[in-house]
Amino acid sequence: MTALLLAQPLAHARSYVDGHLHYVDFFQESAGMSALLSAMDQGKISHAAIMGIPVAKKWHEDEPKKPRYYAGDDADLYWYSATDFYLREAIQKLKPEQQQRFLPFLSGFNSSDKNAAAHIRRTLDMHPGFWQGIGEVFTRHDDVTALMQGSTPRANNEAMLKVYRVAAEYDLPVLLHSNITSKRERNPLYLEELEEALSKNTDVRFIWAHAGTSMELHRHQDELDFLLPLVQRLLNEHDNLYIDLSWTLLEPYLLDAKSQPNPEWLALFEAYPTRFVLGSDVVGRFNNLGNIIQSFDPVLDALPADVAQAIAVDNFLALIPKQRNK
Structure with missing residues (x-):
């Protein structure tokens, strides 16, 4: 998922917070905490928002070989709540100082099931103060949505x-994957779903995963020319929106073909310096973690030092309950 890489990391003392890291892959397997902590140390990543994967890929009876990724064949994905159990067990086995580096997000629920809120509430109450986000x-997620068992989930x-409402009650941010469009439509096809969620829940801090883009959208559409002005408008109109x-x-958005920063996006970061966070979006394997997170360095180096520090570290920590309550 993160094999396309980008720019050579710069050798300097900047540290990072990774705001989007999956401990397991789509088969609920992981390289483990030892590998993750080592990769974080090498990549100068002080903290990570860590989460499972809310679905699992089926190895279908008719397939002689296990697929390597969710798109490896046409077998279904199904909702998988045990992902949160695996994550919590892995964190609880760490030393206390290691546990403090992780900001666990709860993800193992069916986002099209009206029972989900009750499940989340029970899980939060079982382990008070452990979960730091949802x-x-x-929701909309190109081929993931297409393979999902059951109805299509929507942000609204x-x-x-x-x-x-549960997120607001427990003061938890919500990391939301809601694609802005489909693989074939060059317009913000699903924008209404996101905007309704934002406007009806002004007391919830929404982190929009990769601003509604995905690998599959890029594969079919390259750059979406409407994305930058749309993000600018949404940030202006919705104080509760943050961009992962x-x-x-x-x-092709932040860096051009020569790995030079896009001045229009730089201007947007300076206009809204507290509203952007970094994320690696690695999935269960961590060998490229440092390179991925440090691939943002050309962008960060082109920004004023205080803006770069905010995006690399401070903004995400400000969204987390245990940091906000200090």
């Missing part, structure tokens, strides 16, 4: 509106 919530469906600059935004 997500990554899968009744089930998610109930989830947002995961790797799918780096090219």
